[in-house]
Amino acid sequence: xxxxxxxxxxxxxxxxxxxxxxxxxxxxxxxxxxxxxxxxxxxxxxxxxxxxxxxxxxxxxxxxxxxxxxxxxxxxxxxxxxxxxxxxxxxxxxxxxxxxxxxxxxxxxxxx
Amino acid sequence: xxxxxxxxxxxxxxxxxxxxxxxxxxxxxxxxxxxxxxxxxxxxxxxxxxxxxxxxxxxxxxxxxxxxxxxxxxxxxxxxxxxxxxxxxxxxxxxxxxxxxxxxxxxxxxxxxxx
Numbered sequence: 405x406x407x408x409x410x411x412x413x414x415x416x417x418x419x420x421x422x423x424x425x426x427x428x429x430x431x432x433x434x435x436x437x438x439x440x441x442x443x444x445x446x447x448x449x450x451x452x453x454x455x456x457x458x459x460x461x462x463x464x465x466x467x468x469x470x471x472x473x474x475x476x477x478x479x480x481x482x483x484x485x486x487x488x489x490x491x492x493x494x495x496x497x498x499x500x501x502x503x504x505x506x507x508x509x510x511x512x513x514x515x516x
Numbered sequence: 517x518x519x520x521x522x523x524x525x526x527x528x529x530x531x532x533x534x535x536x537x538x539x540x541x542x543x544x545x546x547x548x549x550x551x552x553x554x555x556x557x558x559x560x561x562x563x564x565x566x567x568x569x570x571x572x573x574x575x576x577x578x579x580x581x582x583x584x585x586x587x588x589x590x591x592x593x594x595x596x597x598x599x600x601x602x603x604x605x606x607x608x609x610x611x612x613x614x615x616x617x618x619x620x621x622x623x624x625x626x627x628x629x630x631x
Contacts, residue, residue: 436617447520447607447622448559455617491559493620503572504620506551506559 408492413511422479424510426492429473435495437468437475442489442509451490452477479512487514518542520623522608528629534596537626541590541610547571548591549611549620550583554604562606565591566613598630 409427416422428437436455440448452459454466454475465478479486491509521540529535541548550562562581563573567588576583580599585591595602605625612618 436619438619440620440622445624445627447609447624448620450619450621453617453619503561503564504549505561508558 407494407496407505408507410490410492410507410510412508413513415513415515416482417515418483419481422482422486422512422514424477424479424490424492424512425474426477427474428492428494431472431494437466437472438493439464439466439475439477440491440493442491448491482512482514484514484516486512488512520608520610520621522606522623522626524626525624526627526629528631529598530631531600532597534594535598535628537593537595537606537608537628539591539593539608539610539623541608542621544612545610545621546588546613547611547618548585549609550591550593551607551609552604553607554601557604559607562593595628598628600630603628603630 436453438453439451441451442448452461452464452466454468456468459466467476489509489511493504496503496505523538527535546567548565551559552562553559561575563576563583564571565585568585582594605627607622607625609620609622611620
């Protein structure tokens with residue numbers, strides 16, 4: 405059962421701002437929204453996490469509306485090295501507790 | 517702080533052989549997870565340890581897979597006997613216990629090829 409929905413792929417050019425939106429309609433009250441970046445031959449790497457409103461760090465911003473049913477990862481002024489797959493994760497609560505389910509992610513291609 | 521480390525980074529074995537993958541989580545992280553991605557598919561959950569206990573093993577594909585975490589430190593994932601469809605990348609992740617906003621920290625995975 406899919407917990408998150410993202411666009412499969414996006415293209416951008418160097419220097420542009422990229423916004424990737426993730427839908428998580430069934431997010432639980434306690435869940436945080438976490439975004440990961442993955443390069444080939446590496447494990448997913450934590451980018452940013454938020455619960456509501458806006459979060460900003462040195463690499464990205466995360467916008468979360470009041471209903472928390474979606475979130476938008478914003479990458480300012482992307483470079484070629486930002487070409488990667490981006491995943492948003494929320495918790496998957498079941499009888500065993502909290503788990504995390506990956507969707508297919510968004511494959512971002514940054515072009516020169 | 518050392519990150520999550522996995523060993524080996526690559527393993528090539530023949531069908532029917534046994535392989536053991538190892539994961540060393542970040543020190544102090546009680547939660548340890550195993551995930552797998554087979555070719556062309558999404559990253560799938562396998563199981564979750566809290567300390568030495570299996571909290572959730574609902575994602576383990578069959579009884580050829582055995583995960584252990586003796587002493588609540590490092591974990592091993594053994595595949596015996598390996599089949600062709602077990603080929604893929606096996607990721608380990610760890611996180612702190614008791615905090616909803618504690619993110620997963622992943623290792624770089626073990627690429628398993630069964631021939």
